[in-house]
Structures are given as structure tokens and as C-alpha cells.
Amino acid sequence: MTVSYLSGNRRELVRAAMNAPYLSREEEHQLALDWRDNDDQAALDRLSLSHMRLVIAVAAKYRNFGLSMSDLIQEGHIGLLEAASRFEPEREVRFSTYATWWIRASIQDYILRNWSIVRGGTSSTQKALFFNLRRLRAKLSSGTTRVTETELVGKIAQTMGVKVADVATMSARLSGPDTSLNAPMMESDGSSADRQDFLVSDDPLPEEMVGGAIDTERRSLWLESALGVLSERELRIVRERRLSEEGATLEALGHKLGISKERVRQIESRALEKLREALLKVQPDKRAYCG
Template identity: 70%
Template sequence: MDDKARRSMINAAMAAPYLERAEELELAQRWRNNHDQDAMHRITVAHMRLVISMASRFRHFGLSMGDLIQEGHVGLLEAAARFEPEREVRFSTYATWWIRASMQDYILRNWSIVRGGTSSAQKALFFNLRRLRARLARGDNMLTGPALYKEISSELGVSEADVALMDSRLSSPDSSLNAPMNDEGSGSADRMDFLISDAPLPDEIVGETIDVERRSGWLHKALGVLNDRERQIIAERRLQDEGATLESLGEALGISKERVRQIESRALEKLRVALVSGSSAFLA
């Protein structure tokens, strides 16, 4: 809604006559019993000043006044459609809840691109945190920090962690990652530039995992061509973080270190042939 349309709506709302209780009841009954559109229109027009008044209470959330009025008008129409005149309640009293609920839902959807909690407790926290914080921060017993969060959490029935999180969200607006870090113009770095990670990309991680599993399978199969002593030497010398020495393996097996080296060399050649054969079969 542009400024001209908003001003026109506000002027029309302020010029609309108030409805006496009897007239309001008659219009509500005409709508309820006969679906008289003119009666519905007169009820809603007469109460648009209520919508405008309530919209002004939510201006500090930084949203367009015109958009708030439009959302409140939706709530007003919903209230008019559901109003039950036989309950003997003034329409303004009934409509207030619907108007407020419609505006609050709009604010929660549009105040931030990060969606907050939608439970009644989270909504109460969102819309009452500033007021409670201001009240508890006044006077001689001024509360701040954890003590403030504890008092607010007790009053609203939410956790202190939720209070702290909501306080941080309300303290600063959303910032675009494409916005420059300073006011120097197009030559300055964007916030996105500082989010670059040196970690591998997801497809690289997946590819490496697949390759490791494939190589492990080939090695396990290739080890099957070795006899027990060859497998033991390869395992002790090549498959440990700290490989055993030729001397220690020779002592354990009762052979010379030169013999251990010869067996290892022969085993490595057998593994090479088996691995080349296995990879060639896979590629084929």
C-alpha cells in the first residue's frame, strides 16, 4: 500500500461514524441471518479506526504501517464473519483479538527471514520482551544480564536460553551476506567473502569416501594371495602407524633381518600384481 492509499484509508476511517450499540446489533444480525453485505461493510468501516490504532502499536518492529493496516483489515473481516451478536458482546471487544492476531502473524512471518518459534509462549516472548526488559531495567532494583533473563523467563514461562536467544535476535536486524563490510562502495569486500571454507566440498568428501572403501576392498582381497608369514610381515611393516623394524620381526619369527626383507619384497610384488589385476578388472 503506497502512502497516498494509506492516507486515504486513514482519513476515511477517521471520518466514519461510530455505531451505537443497538445499531451495531442490528447490522450484526442482518449479516448473521441474511448475509447482508452492506451490513458487513458498515460494521467493518466503522471499526477501521481500531485497526489503525492497533497498527500504530506495532510500528517499532520496522514494518510498513500500510501493510500492518491491511493485515489488520483481514483480521477485522474475519471477526465480522464470525461475530455472534446473541452473546451480547460489543463488536470492538471481539474484533480486537482477531485484529491483533492477524498483525502478529504478519510480523512473525516478515520481521526476519529466520523463522522463530510459533508456540503461544514464543509469541508472547517475541511481543513482550522489549516491554518487560524496559520495566525490569528501571528503578532501584534494576535487573540486567542473567538476572533479567531469569525474571522474564519466569513471567512468560519460557527457558532462560530462549529469552537470551530472542534478545539477541531483537537487538540487531537481518544483514545480507552480499552487503559490503564498509561504505567504500563496490570495491569493498562482502560479508560472504569471510565465509569461505577451506574444507573439501561435499562431492569431494563423498568421492574420497568411495575411493577409500574401494581401495580398502582391493587391498583386503589382495592380501589373500599371501601366505601367513608374508601377511604378518606386511601387516607389521606396512599397515601400522609405526612399522616394526626388520630386526624385531626377525627376532619374533626366528629368522635374520635380511630374510625378513626378502620375504617383504616378494610379498609386496605379489600384492602389486594382485592390486593391478583387481583394478583392471574393475575398470573393464
């Protein structure tokens, strides 16, 4: 195995791993016991060094994700040490079989955390798609029969047993790298602007939002003050008819108050006129709101 893409200490680690002797089942078992029962650091060093070639082999499978091979090996080594701390020798399973899962999990987690600034692979479905989508896409589209993108996405979803929408979303994420909103863009006139300058938002401007909140608060206080001119029955009718999300009917209110619905309508009409007069006394320039 070539190590030209590694540097410094990492290259030395690879050479040491390649030269480390293989362990027999009995040696492996005894080293695992010494580490677990006696915290024998020398036993852990020998056990981990003899399995570093396994770490390198697993890390090499993930070289195409654009991350440093050196870092992948380091993360794999962390997974190897985690496996050593959890390994149970009495189960009669080879350490390499057990450690492979932890090495792969550690490397995959590192890739998901560093491949993009947008967090992905937060579910088992997303993680499976992230690491298998490109391979499946290449495999399913390599035949002589041409397939459309929609058909290809459907085949991948069926093969992996996931939703078509999940495949489409992950395909979009993997289609290109992250782009900074501060990345410069050249306009037609030769001037330069940031990418974020071309993003359009339909939300109101901050000053408009603040102004709207202040106006709403003022109108609420204005109305609350004016409601003080109403009698208890008038206030109840106005609140239930006009100020609740689901306005009560004249008939329902008449039944509650023990009067006819026509009488409720008359009281409501009189109460609204009293409110209008009270509001105009406080804010005479707001006649348009009270018409």
C-alpha cells in the same frame, strides 16, 4: 490522530474511519445478522467501516517494529473481516470485543512473517517473547539498582514463566537487524569483499567429499571380491569378528560354532592371511592397506 505517515488511498480510509458513526448495540447486532444470514455486503461494509478506528488503534501499538503503518492497518482490516465472518451475534458479546483479538492476531502474524527473513515466533513462547521482551527489559532495568545482563534475563524468564535460554535466544535475535551475506566489507588494505568470504567451514571441500565417496565405494567392492576366497565358516567368523559394529568374542563364536575359542582364533588368523593375499593379487600397489 495524525495520518501524515500514510499515503494516498490509505489516508482516505483513515479519514473515512474517523468520520464513521459509532454503532449502537442493536444496530451492530442487526448488521451482523444481515451479513451472516443474508450475505448483505452493505451490512458488512457498514460494520467494518465503523470499526476501522479500532483497527487503526491496534495497529498504532505495533508501529515500532519497523514496518509500514499502512500495511499494518491493511493486515488489521483482514483480521476485522475474519472476525465478521466468524462472529455469532446471539452470544450477546459486542463485536469490538470479539474483533480485537482477530485484529491483533492478524497484525502480529504479519509482523512475525516480515520482520526478519529468518522465521521466528513459531511457538507461543517465542511469540510472547518477541512482542513483550523489549517492554519487560525496559521496565525491569529502569530501577535505581543496576542489574547485570544475566540477572535481567533471569528476571524476564521468571516474570514470563519461560526458560532462561529462550529469553537469551530472543534477546540475541532482537539485538540487531538481519545482515546479508553478500554485504560488502572493507579489508585493512582497502579492498572490498563479501561478508560470506570471512565465514570459515570445517567441512571438507566438495571435491574431497566426492573423492572420498568414490574411494570408499571402490574399497568396498575390492573387499567384497576378496571375501570370495574364504570358506563359509571363515567368512562367518570374519564378518562377525571384523565387519560388524560390535565384534563377537572368540568365546561367543566358539559356542555358536561348537568349537573352542582357540580354534576360532586359528581360523580367523588363517582367513585374514587368505584375504591379504587375495587383496594384493587384485591391487598389488595397496600393500600398505594390507600390512
